[in-house]
Amino acid sequence: MNTNTQWDVNKALTLASLFHFLYGAGNACTIPFLTLYFRQLGLTAPLVGIIIGLKHLVTSLWAPLCSYLAKTHNKRKVLISGSLLCSIGASLLLTVVPPLSKDIVYKYCNVSQHPHQLLMANQMPDVSVNNPSTMGISPASDDKTLSSTESLGMISKDLVTTGKPMYVTFKISSTINIPSVINGVNDGGTGIQQVTDVPPGVTSDASGKEVSPKGQMLQTAFVNRSVKPTSSPTTDIMNIKEKFEENGSSERNTNFTFYTAPVPLTETVYVFRNLSGRWERAQDVSSQLLQGTDFLDSEHQVFLMVLGAVVLWELLAAPLGWMVEDSLYEYLDFVDAAEKYGNLWIWSYLGASVGVCSVAIFVDQLSCFLSSNIPRFAVHFYGYAMLLTLTLIVSVFFPIHVSRKNEHVNKTVKALNLIGSDGRTILSAVTVFLTGAIGSTVQNFLFWQMQDQGSNELYMGLSVAIGLIAEILLYIFKSKLLKALSGGGTVALSLSCLAAQLLYYSFLWNTWAVLPIQIFCAFSNGALWWAVNMLADDIATPGTERSLHLVLQGLSCGCGASLGSFAGGFVVKSFGLAVLYRACSITLILWLILFLIVQSKLPRQKRINYSRLLAADSSDMSDSDDDKERDWLVKAMKDENFSRNW
Known part of the structure; x- marks a missing residue:
């Protein structure tokens, strides 16, 4: 957007909400079901774990670097449109990968019609x-x-x-x-x-x-x-x-x-x-396409083709989210409306809920093959391509703020230094890393567990949608929850809910049994991140709040999820899904006990961000003699555990 034009915040928020809705719906058409598709292609759990692990690793390393280069060269607009367009083509490459055998596709396609x-x-x-x-x-x-x-x-x-x-x-x-x-x-x-x-x-x-x-x-x-x-x-x-x-x-x-x-x-x-x-x-068609490489068996040939397509897709699509979020945050911050940025994730969740249920309902009505060689799972990628095409149209009008000065301060390094300087934040970082590793096993193999019980894709889509909607509803009570339990108590509650979910998953007995427990996702995911971000804000210096949040998310969704995917696939092959979930549940319980013990021994050091407090509404400050004890300056002077930062 040209900086000389009139700043229209409402229009920018409307476009941003529509973008998040369509982009969330498009991702929900494919991402939750990817491991199911790999299973239909004939890949084993260790190979699937390697593919998803590399996918998370590419995202955590390449996305921030590409976003930084796009910002320094003022090419965000071009790269956002190019990323959307190229990711559509890259995703469709997976539809041409032949399965090891059509019998495998039939086996998993019809399991929903024959429970057990x-x-x-x-x-x-x-x-x-x-x-x-x-x-x-x-x-x-x-x-x-x-x-x-x-x-x-x-x-x-x-x-x-x-x-x-x-x-x-x-x-x-x-x-x-x-x-x-x-x-x-x-x-x-x-x-x-x-x-x-x-x-x-x-x-x-x-x-x-x-x-x-x-x-x-x-x-x-x-x-x-x-x-x-x-x-x-x-x-x-x-x-x-x-x-x-x-x-x-x-x-x-x-x-x-x-x-x-x-x-x-x-x-x-x-x-x-x-x-x-x-x-x-x-x-089978797959054997005809794979005759050229005799030095590998068919399974590893399919694995290499899928791995190449997924890595290419991730290289093209991963920077999109970072560039959009950075650009929108800087735009709203420039017009003093940064507080409205925090609610846009709701539109992304709503879009994902609609997308995951819609594509599941549609796919369940189709035959196993759309044609002689195209399985019905290709509809997931077609839905992704259609919704991202609509997102591409919206991105043309997306607000982009072009900064006239280059910021040379590396906020990521500064955020890492802040995390390492506080014991409670270190404890939170280890927690999100562990939950990211364990949560990846749910994302990768929960649908396998449901499919083994005869569940169709509609139940799988509903399980995702219930978790997202529950998190949105709990957000209404976010302030009351954090005030009642504090940050550490909320983290402990979240770990308990996640451990209960994993234990429950190991005992699934029919197609719909997973649906009731998905309500716990509001605590195991949403409440956990609200508490962790609140603890990070306590040590943040001016301008580093968002960098701290991104670093913690990278530890969880990048490093943790990658390691969990690599290890989870081999555990599934050796011991089975039920053992994997029970082991993860026990690990979380042990970490919860350790977390509570260590947290009770650590002093709480909250940094006062004066620039943020001075910008607060004057109505929040009391002039009466009775309320002087609640003044932030009086608290800062009396409390030895508080450190002051300008």
């Missing part, structure tokens, strides 16, 4: 049509024996009627010569038939043609004609197994491949084809 299916998959990873009860189909009564054809018809009819996705396991041999195409089930009629659901584009015969243009069908493979038909497919499988063991020939060394493909059935088309060991032609 993911937990059972660890013990019984494949659900076969040989056990109709697993698909909600009642088994045949004892007084009626169904033939293979009747069983197939009953199963397919029930599946079409119920419309439930079908998880079936089919087994294909690469060495057995399966007989030619059979036009009927009982034409000589010996063999075992299995129902398979084949994804679109998968080939199964020697000619390489698709099984069906609709991509949904049932196939019958007669594996061994010497086996007589029995009353149930389960008995047929046992007979084939016994036959293989008796022969002891090359059939014993036959290699079998198991596939699981959950696809909702709306129509059933009976197609009987000859599966002559050519199934290897049906390769």
Whole structure:
């Protein structure tokens, strides 16, 4: 904004509020769900932890440096617009990373329609049509024996009627010569038939043609004609197994491949084809894209692609928040309205609440794949791109204050010196570092825990929104809370609430169980930072308040979150999510005890900021003789623990 124009504070605050709302909504479309996407791509917990840890590390180092360079060269306006535009393109790069297998996408995509299916998959990873009860189909009564054809018809009819996705396991041999195409089930009629659901584009015969243009069908493979038909497919499988063991020939060394493909059935088309060991032609798209690098396995190839895309995205997007906040604060401070800056985070939280719930509701209505190779999770990135495009339009009119003098004082170094000079602030810094490390495990893997219980994305979005709204509501009582408990007492309450949350997370029992405990986020996050910032203000010198807050946030959201992500992924792989949350809860309880003991031994040294007090309203100062004892100058002269700073 040109410095010669009229300063319109109300217009600037309106634009800033709209910017924060749209930018918060855009980030909420993707950031909370990122680790879910990485899980669908086939990455393990340690690899996900490394990616998120580097993401936090890049933010904490690059964002303040880039913001400082933009300020010194007066290029904030250009860099804000460029950062918004480039971050849109960088985020869309993640949508082209191929998953390790489509089966993994189907597995996690449909878990919300089958509660506890993911937990059972660890013990019984494949659900076969040989056990109709697993698909909600009642088994045949004892007084009626169904033939293979009747069983197939009953199963397919029930599946079409119920419309439930079908998880079936089919087994294909690469060495057995399966007989030619059979036009009927009982034409000589010996063999075992299995129902398979084949994804679109998968080939199964020697000619390489698709099984069906609709991509949904049932196939019958007669594996061994010497086996007589029995009353149930389960008995047929046992007979084939016994036959293989008796022969002891090359059939014993036959290699079998198991596939699981959950696809909702709306129509059933009976197609009987000859599966002559050519199934290897049906390769996943990911394996075709990753054939060039033989020195790495597929998982690490996907990991490197995701890591590169995330680091590039963070390099482009991380400085945006710092530049916007610095520019807006300097603008409001220049027009003596800096006190209004502290309430803009509410609009960001409201935007995030709307964004996270809206995208979750929309995604839950979609199929697992938008097209043959694009999973529905790409909608999260499309929503992010759309909202940031609107934010880019608003940023054109965003107020930018261009300072005519360069400030050479390094406020960050000064803030670090202030933190190191006071024992209570050191204690607060260690606390936020620890809570940042432990809180990162919640941000990274809580949705994994919910997904394992069969939760869909709507419950995940609601869990985020409830925590944000609760923090906004508690803000109304911020002054009363801090006055009643003091800074140290509020920190102790926050640590207790966070420990209770983590312990609760380790015992989740159904899809919605996480929602009630999210109210505690108002204390474990909001109240914690209000208390820490109040303690930091006690030692701040004029002009260093905001620098102190940023340094403490960097310790928590940067260094702490990075270390917690690195360590959390390996703990999840070795011990599981429940153990991770219980260990974090115990750690917080131990630190709470130590915090209370150390705090009681430290003297409180509050610095009087005279420039801030002199700027206060004269109505706050009393001239009566009875109120002279409450005058700030009298307090400063009488209290030996107070130090004075001009």
